[in-house]
Each structure stands twice: as C-alpha cells, then as structure tokens.
Amino acid sequence: MSPRRPGEDELIARFFRPLATAPGAARLMDDAATVPQIDGRELVVTTDAIVAGVHFFPDDPPDAIARKALRVNLSDLAAKGARPAGYLVTLALPRDWTVDWLEGFVEGLGLDQEEYGISLLGGDTVRTPGPLWVSVTALGHAREGHVPRRHGAAPGQRLYVTGTIGDAALGLRLRQDERLTIDWDLRRDEREWLLDRYLLPEPRLALADVVSAYATAAMDVSDGLAGDARKLAAASRAGALIDASQIPLSRAVRRAVNADPDALVSALTGGDDYELLVAIEPSDAEAFEAEAAAAGVAVADIGALVDGAEVVIEQAGRRLSLGAGSFSHF
Amino acid sequence: MSPRRPGEDELIARFFRPLATAPGAARLMDDAATVPQIDGRELVVTTDAIVAGVHFFPDDPPDAIARKALRVNLSDLAAKGARPAGYLVTLALPRDWTVDWLEGFVEGLGLDQEEYGISLLGGDTVRTPGPLWVSVTALGHAREGHVPRRHGAAPGQRLYVTGTIGDAALGLRLRQDERLTIDWDLRRDEREWLLDRYLLPEPRLALADVVSAYATAAMDVSDGLAGDARKLAAASRAGALIDASQIPLSRAVRRAVNADPDALVSALTGGDDYELLVAIEPSDAEAFEAEAAAAGVAVADIGALVDGAEVVIEQAGRRLSLGAGSFSHF
Structure with a gap:
C-alpha cells in the first residue's frame, strides 16, 4: 500500500511554502510574486527546463535533480553578471510520484537557497502522463548598463x-x-x-x-x-x-x-x-x-x-x- | 515523407526570434533577458504551465494552445493590477511534432503579443518522450505599494x-x-x-x-x-x-x-x-x-x-x- 498522496494545495503548503522566504512571495498564497526594484540595477531573467530521460536520469537523486534545475539557471545569471534574487519552479509530477521523492526534491532546493541566498517566489505543480520535468525561471539584478552580452x-x-x-x-x-x-x-x-x-x-x-x-x-x-x-x-x-x-x-x-x-x-x-x-x-x-x-x-x-x-x-x-x-x- | 525538421538553433531563429521585439530580449541570442525598471512601479512575476491531455486537448488548434498558455499568466498579472511587460515560454515538443504545428503555435503568440503590447523575452525548447507541454512566465509592472493581494x-x-x-x-x-x-x-x-x-x-x-x-x-x-x-x-x-x-x-x-x-x-x-x-x-x-x-x-x-x-x-x-x-x- 502506498501512503496517501496530498492534493495540490496541501502539497504547496507542506513542501513549497517553507521555501518562500521572500516577502514578495506572499507565502505562495497568491497568484503572483513581487520583486523589489533596486536603484542602479536592472532585472535579469532566464528560464531553462529539464526533462527526465532527456536532461537527467530518472533515477538521479531527487535533491540533485532539483539543484541541477535551479543551478543551470543560476549559471545563466552568473554569466550576465547578475546576483540572484529568487526563482520560480514548475514541477510536473508523473503518475507514480511519491512523497519521499518530493521531500528529497524540496530538500535539494532548500540547500541551494541557503547556499545562494535566494527565495522561492512562485511556481506551479501539474500532473503529467509523461515523464517528470522541472522548469525554472530565475531572476537576478545586475548593475545597470553592465550586463555583458x-x-x-x-x-x-x-x-x-x-x-x-x-x-x-x-x-x-x-x-x-x-x-x-x-x-x-x-x-x-x-x-x-x-x-x-x-x-x-x-x-x-x-x-x-x-x-x-x-x-x-x-x-x-x-x-x-x-x-x-x-x-x-x-x-x-x-x-x-x-x-x-x-x-x-x-x-x-x-x-x-x-x-x-x-x-x-x-x-x-x-x-x-x-x-x-x-x-x-x-x-x-x-x-x-x-x-x-x-x-x-x-x-x-x-x-x-x-x-x-x-x-x-x-x-x-x-x-x-x-x-x-x-x-x-x- | 515528413519534411525535414529544424534543430534547436534554427528553430529559435526561424520561429521565435521574430517575437523577441524588446531590446532586453537580445534577439534570443543570449543566455538571459533584461527588463528595465520603471520608477514608482514594482515587478510582478507569475508562472503557469499547461500539459496536453491535462489542461488542454492535444488536438486543440496550436495557436489556441499558445494563447491559452500565455493568457492564463496574463490573467494573474491583471489580478495583481500589473501591466504586462513580457514573457518567457518553454515549449516541450513530443516526438511527432511538425513544422506546421509550430507555425500555428508561434502565430498564436504573435497575435497575442500584438493584442497586449508585449514581447517574448526568452525561453527554452526541449524534446520530451511524453506529451507536449508549455510553461510560461509572465512579468509585469504594478504601481509600487498597490498590488492587491x-x-x-x-x-x-x-x-x-x-x-x-x-x-x-x-x-x-x-x-x-x-x-x-x-x-x-x-x-x-x-x-x-x-x-x-x-x-x-x-x-x-x-x-x-x-x-x-x-x-x-x-x-x-x-x-x-x-x-x-x-x-x-x-x-x-x-x-x-x-x-x-x-x-x-x-x-x-x-x-x-x-x-x-x-x-x-x-x-x-x-x-x-x-x-x-x-x-x-x-x-x-x-x-x-x-x-x-x-x-x-x-x-x-x-x-x-x-x-x-x-x-x-x-x-x-x-x-x-x-x-x-x-x-x-x-
């Protein structure tokens, strides 16, 4: 018997809310997040997705999958000279997802949030009949006029x-x-x-x-x-x-x-x-x-x-x- | 015989680049986009994904799928009192995707960009062994301190x-x-x-x-x-x-x-x-x-x-x- 799996609201509250530390994330209880402007800086935004079986192995540890999804985006911010502010994550769960797996995934995000000093700002959780995938959008701030292209x-x-x-x-x-x-x-x-x-x-x-x-x-x-x-x-x-x-x-x-x-x-x-x-x-x-x-x-x-x-x-x-x-x- | 299908670089150049009208999008030839700050406004950001067979019917017209993916995000911006600035789109193409389908998808995005006065800012295209999905992140600006929660x-x-x-x-x-x-x-x-x-x-x-x-x-x-x-x-x-x-x-x-x-x-x-x-x-x-x-x-x-x-x-x-x-x- 597999343990009961939570619905979307419970899933957000239990797993993702603790990651939403920025005030603008509104504890993930809203439709959108706000990101403060910073004088003399401009916003840099990037997005990259990873799909099981294409960009990672389905049996990779869930914390590593989460961190890779986040880090490939943070890498783009670094290349543009930007300090990360936060990120949004969309997670598509396949039919056989488990609470254990999700706990590992969220733990990975939490470790990297601490390492890079960022907050989860929002996201989406969806079900998919296909393989698991993760899409991340990362936001950062760079010195205005000093974003190397x-x-x-x-x-x-x-x-x-x-x-x-x-x-x-x-x-x-x-x-x-x-x-x-x-x-x-x-x-x-x-x-x-x-x-x-x-x-x-x-x-x-x-x-x-x-x-x-x-x-x-x-x-x-x-x-x-x-x-x-x-x-x-x-x-x-x-x-x-x-x-x-x-x-x-x-x-x-x-x-x-x-x-x-x-x-x-x-x-x-x-x-x-x-x-x-x-x-x-x-x-x-x-x-x-x-x-x-x-x-x-x-x-x-x-x-x-x-x-x-x-x-x-x-x-x-x-x-x-x-x-x-x-x-x-x- | 199906016509030759383009690789990722050609696909971006041919289909998505024409949509990247904002200067900060760098013609999609960079790792990230920049979004200008606006005095007295704060940035609002939201993301939502749709999956074929879950959020839409796989045989829906591709322009409608594109517009729905975009519009559900613009709707969140509207609810937060924000004017849209631009969006990023990640498109996961299944094995049987066709150039015709993609043309329709891009046409739908173009129609809505014109309708709402926005630009594509970036995104990602990936292959998936599962069903097609679309993830959009939309960014907008709201009057500072006037984002209704x-x-x-x-x-x-x-x-x-x-x-x-x-x-x-x-x-x-x-x-x-x-x-x-x-x-x-x-x-x-x-x-x-x-x-x-x-x-x-x-x-x-x-x-x-x-x-x-x-x-x-x-x-x-x-x-x-x-x-x-x-x-x-x-x-x-x-x-x-x-x-x-x-x-x-x-x-x-x-x-x-x-x-x-x-x-x-x-x-x-x-x-x-x-x-x-x-x-x-x-x-x-x-x-x-x-x-x-x-x-x-x-x-x-x-x-x-x-x-x-x-x-x-x-x-x-x-x-x-x-x-x-x-x-x-x-």
Missing part, C-alpha cells in the same frame, strides 16, 4: 574560462557506459568527481560581480566549450584562436585523455560544464585575474578573439578536429 | 466579478460529451460561445489599473468561483455571502441551467473562467463601477465579505449545495 567581444580580447572543462561530458559517458572507468584508467575518486560534476553543476555566481565589472562578452558553457566559443565569437562577429594546452582540465579528465586521446573531443564538445566563458580586454586581464582569485574562482586564459569567422582550437601547432563540435540537449 | 479584504467590503462565470466549465463539459448540446437545449452560437470560452480565456488586463487603484484584495478565478471565493475569503480571514442571482451568467449558461439546474453547480465550481474576483470598499464601489465601465469591462457586485469563515452562495433564500465545490487542475 554574447555579442560584445572584439578581436584582440582575451578569452577566459572558469573551473575545469569536460568533467560533466565525461561523467555523462561514464553513466552511459561503466566500462569506460577501466578504459580511461580512472581511480575511484576521479570517477566520482566526473559523475558528480555531471550530476551537480557549480554556477559561478561568486564571479558575477567581476564579470559585470570586466567582461566585454560572456556566456555560460552548457553545450560544450568548442560550440559555445563559436556562438560567442559569431555573436561578436569575430573568430577565436584557442590553445588546447591552456584549457583547464581536471586530473580525472587528463587521465582519461592520456588513456584515450578521443576523450578530449568529448570533453570539449560535450555539454553540461556550466563554467563561464568570458572575453576581457588585454589591459583588464591582470585586474580580472586578481579579482577572480580574490573571489575564489579559478580562471584560465585559453586564447583570444581574432579577425575572421573561424574558431580554431590548436594543439601542438595543429588544428584539433572536433567533428560536429557541439552538443545539443534538444 | 488575496489577503487584503475585510468584512463589510463588496465582492465583484468581471465578465460572465461558468462558460468555460460548461464548454469543457461539451467537449467531453457532445450530447449535452441537446440536453442543455443550446443554439449553435451558444454552443460555440461556451467552447470558445474554454479554448481561449480573456485576461482582464483592461481592468488592471482600476484593480490597482481600488481593490483591497483580488485574484483571478481559475478553479471555479465557489472555491476561489473561499480562497480569497480564507486568506483575508473572513467569510463571504454571495447572491447566486447576482452572479453574471451568459445567455448560453442561463439556457443550460434552465434545462438542467445541476449545470449551475458546474458553472460555479468548474475551472478556467479567468475572470477577476475583486474586493472593494463600499465607499469606492461607485467609482470602481464607473471606471470599470470606462475601461470596457463588465463588473457585477455578487455579494460581500462577512464575519466568520464560511462562504455561502444563496439562491432564493436557500444555501446552494455545491458538493466538493472546487475544481483542481492538479
């Missing part, structure tokens, strides 16, 4: 990325094929690192103010560094020259690439990094690096915007061949 | 509704059971009226400024007047006494109720009205009615907030029995 870069500027690239892409491949642990000669902690990086991205909100201060263009890397660098360069009507040896790789990815050089292609064209790709004027590079270090976010200078329309990743003086070159979640 | 009403105040009540609920029943056309003795235009009102709600944005100026509490009626009046009264820690003879009914609903008195229960407890329920101080009633008339929105005084916790709908001096009394989309 994808199109603001120009030839001569430096290209930086945060963190390490390719972990999540290799983590996904490990999820799909266990034997790769052996093929890639991974130690247990390296395997765990890659799987965790796929499961739980780390939005670089700690860098948001620095991005707002220095970036001429920025975006988050969600569909693979190679393809996303092309998107930023194309939007800026420029090309880019990237030095593969400067792309920051974790120890786990380096070990996989040593064992199987093709893993580098996966690392650079797979998705789900949620690191930031940032264009910086050379004259700002030193200050940017210093402030990033002060913010506790590792950044690496991987190359430059150049004239033209091509994005080339060079390895030992040769152009790296990347095949299709970009991941698509669609 | 559900909890602001008090005993002695009048209760008003806009438009007519119950059309959509009976329209849904007609969709489910064609024979009701005969049972309810409906003329063809009356049948069409009910079906249309289910398919395409009319958000009462024309009344938003008047609601902001006069309402002590407001909400949109989406789950049936009886249940939603209970929600507003409960949030305001009051009861309500509603006179059934004053509830505005269309000619079609009146004819159905004449033929089958139980149809009144459906009309008052069914969902999808998307009319506004508004509490007004008696001393403001005359001005509210005059300004509503000037705005071209019919409003009807249906009763009053009273002491206590009960919401009673009286008909000919007797309490109307409504069974469960509220519709749930969940």
Whole structure:
C-alpha cells in the first residue's frame, strides 16, 4: 500500500511554502510574486527546463535533480553578471510520484537557497502522463548598463574560462557506459568527481560581480566549450584562436585523455560544464585575474578573439578536429 | 515523407526570434533577458504551465494552445493590477511534432503579443518522450505599494466579478460529451460561445489599473468561483455571502441551467473562467463601477465579505449545495 498522496494545495503548503522566504512571495498564497526594484540595477531573467530521460536520469537523486534545475539557471545569471534574487519552479509530477521523492526534491532546493541566498517566489505543480520535468525561471539584478552580452567581444580580447572543462561530458559517458572507468584508467575518486560534476553543476555566481565589472562578452558553457566559443565569437562577429594546452582540465579528465586521446573531443564538445566563458580586454586581464582569485574562482586564459569567422582550437601547432563540435540537449 | 525538421538553433531563429521585439530580449541570442525598471512601479512575476491531455486537448488548434498558455499568466498579472511587460515560454515538443504545428503555435503568440503590447523575452525548447507541454512566465509592472493581494479584504467590503462565470466549465463539459448540446437545449452560437470560452480565456488586463487603484484584495478565478471565493475569503480571514442571482451568467449558461439546474453547480465550481474576483470598499464601489465601465469591462457586485469563515452562495433564500465545490487542475 502506498501512503496517501496530498492534493495540490496541501502539497504547496507542506513542501513549497517553507521555501518562500521572500516577502514578495506572499507565502505562495497568491497568484503572483513581487520583486523589489533596486536603484542602479536592472532585472535579469532566464528560464531553462529539464526533462527526465532527456536532461537527467530518472533515477538521479531527487535533491540533485532539483539543484541541477535551479543551478543551470543560476549559471545563466552568473554569466550576465547578475546576483540572484529568487526563482520560480514548475514541477510536473508523473503518475507514480511519491512523497519521499518530493521531500528529497524540496530538500535539494532548500540547500541551494541557503547556499545562494535566494527565495522561492512562485511556481506551479501539474500532473503529467509523461515523464517528470522541472522548469525554472530565475531572476537576478545586475548593475545597470553592465550586463555583458554574447555579442560584445572584439578581436584582440582575451578569452577566459572558469573551473575545469569536460568533467560533466565525461561523467555523462561514464553513466552511459561503466566500462569506460577501466578504459580511461580512472581511480575511484576521479570517477566520482566526473559523475558528480555531471550530476551537480557549480554556477559561478561568486564571479558575477567581476564579470559585470570586466567582461566585454560572456556566456555560460552548457553545450560544450568548442560550440559555445563559436556562438560567442559569431555573436561578436569575430573568430577565436584557442590553445588546447591552456584549457583547464581536471586530473580525472587528463587521465582519461592520456588513456584515450578521443576523450578530449568529448570533453570539449560535450555539454553540461556550466563554467563561464568570458572575453576581457588585454589591459583588464591582470585586474580580472586578481579579482577572480580574490573571489575564489579559478580562471584560465585559453586564447583570444581574432579577425575572421573561424574558431580554431590548436594543439601542438595543429588544428584539433572536433567533428560536429557541439552538443545539443534538444 | 515528413519534411525535414529544424534543430534547436534554427528553430529559435526561424520561429521565435521574430517575437523577441524588446531590446532586453537580445534577439534570443543570449543566455538571459533584461527588463528595465520603471520608477514608482514594482515587478510582478507569475508562472503557469499547461500539459496536453491535462489542461488542454492535444488536438486543440496550436495557436489556441499558445494563447491559452500565455493568457492564463496574463490573467494573474491583471489580478495583481500589473501591466504586462513580457514573457518567457518553454515549449516541450513530443516526438511527432511538425513544422506546421509550430507555425500555428508561434502565430498564436504573435497575435497575442500584438493584442497586449508585449514581447517574448526568452525561453527554452526541449524534446520530451511524453506529451507536449508549455510553461510560461509572465512579468509585469504594478504601481509600487498597490498590488492587491488575496489577503487584503475585510468584512463589510463588496465582492465583484468581471465578465460572465461558468462558460468555460460548461464548454469543457461539451467537449467531453457532445450530447449535452441537446440536453442543455443550446443554439449553435451558444454552443460555440461556451467552447470558445474554454479554448481561449480573456485576461482582464483592461481592468488592471482600476484593480490597482481600488481593490483591497483580488485574484483571478481559475478553479471555479465557489472555491476561489473561499480562497480569497480564507486568506483575508473572513467569510463571504454571495447572491447566486447576482452572479453574471451568459445567455448560453442561463439556457443550460434552465434545462438542467445541476449545470449551475458546474458553472460555479468548474475551472478556467479567468475572470477577476475583486474586493472593494463600499465607499469606492461607485467609482470602481464607473471606471470599470470606462475601461470596457463588465463588473457585477455578487455579494460581500462577512464575519466568520464560511462562504455561502444563496439562491432564493436557500444555501446552494455545491458538493466538493472546487475544481483542481492538479
């Protein structure tokens, strides 16, 4: 026998109301939320959805599903130099949902609310005859006139990325094929690192103010560094020259690439990094690096915007061949 | 042979970019949108999703599905006295989606953008192995400090509704059971009226400024007047006494109720009205009615907030029995 499952009103009251800490959320007892304006700032808004079986594995832990749904949106705010204010979440529950699952989901949201200092502002719960999905809209505030767009870069500027690239892409491949642990000669902690990086991205909100201060263009890397660098360069009507040896790789990815050089292609064209790709004027590079270090976010200078329309990743003086070159979640 | 279907980037460029008319939408070529702040106004945000087979019929025209997804959100903005600024839409396409269908969907959004003077600000397109669904987040601006909440009403105040009540609920029943056309003795235009009102709600944005100026509490009626009046009264820690003879009914609903008195229960407890329920101080009633008339929105005084916790709908001096009394989309 399964325990009784609550209806929508009870579900909101019991599970989601405790997350609605902002006054404008009206304890989720209203049709809409209000978000205060802040002098000298402008509102930044973004939305992304994840679907079971498409963007995550249905048997992923519910707290990780919740956090991933939220974090992929917070990552977009970070890329636009915005501090998060709050979010709305729509959760579509399949026929076989359980109270236990929902408790885990809400616990995940609560952990991240605390980590990022945000409140649930509203949302919707619906039933679906299909797979579970989560849609999040995140709102933040950026300094007025200092929201770096994808199109603001120009030839001569430096290209930086945060963190390490390719972990999540290799983590996904490990999820799909266990034997790769052996093929890639991974130690247990390296395997765990890659799987965790796929499961739980780390939005670089700690860098948001620095991005707002220095970036001429920025975006988050969600569909693979190679393809996303092309998107930023194309939007800026420029090309880019990237030095593969400067792309920051974790120890786990380096070990996989040593064992199987093709893993580098996966690392650079797979998705789900949620690191930031940032264009910086050379004259700002030193200050940017210093402030990033002060913010506790590792950044690496991987190359430059150049004239033209091509994005080339060079390895030992040769152009790296990347095949299709970009991941698509669609 | 089905025609080639575009990938995500082409899909955004071809179908959605033309809808992104606001500068802050960055032609949908960025990770997030910006929304300008307006002096003396505060931001209002709401989100609602609809799922095929749950909230609409999979064979509904795609333009109507798009407009319904948008309008149920605009209705929430109207209830909070907010003028709409823009919206984000996430569309999950099932395996068998077609370009024709998407063209119709986008056409529907375009028609409503023009009607309500708004822009697409962003969104997401995803694939789903389940049924099609649409999630919309709508943003608007209301006069600062003049966002009527559900909890602001008090005993002695009048209760008003806009438009007519119950059309959509009976329209849904007609969709489910064609024979009701005969049972309810409906003329063809009356049948069409009910079906249309289910398919395409009319958000009462024309009344938003008047609601902001006069309402002590407001909400949109989406789950049936009886249940939603209970929600507003409960949030305001009051009861309500509603006179059934004053509830505005269309000619079609009146004819159905004449033929089958139980149809009144459906009309008052069914969902999808998307009319506004508004509490007004008696001393403001005359001005509210005059300004509503000037705005071209019919409003009807249906009763009053009273002491206590009960919401009673009286008909000919007797309490109307409504069974469960509220519709749930969940």
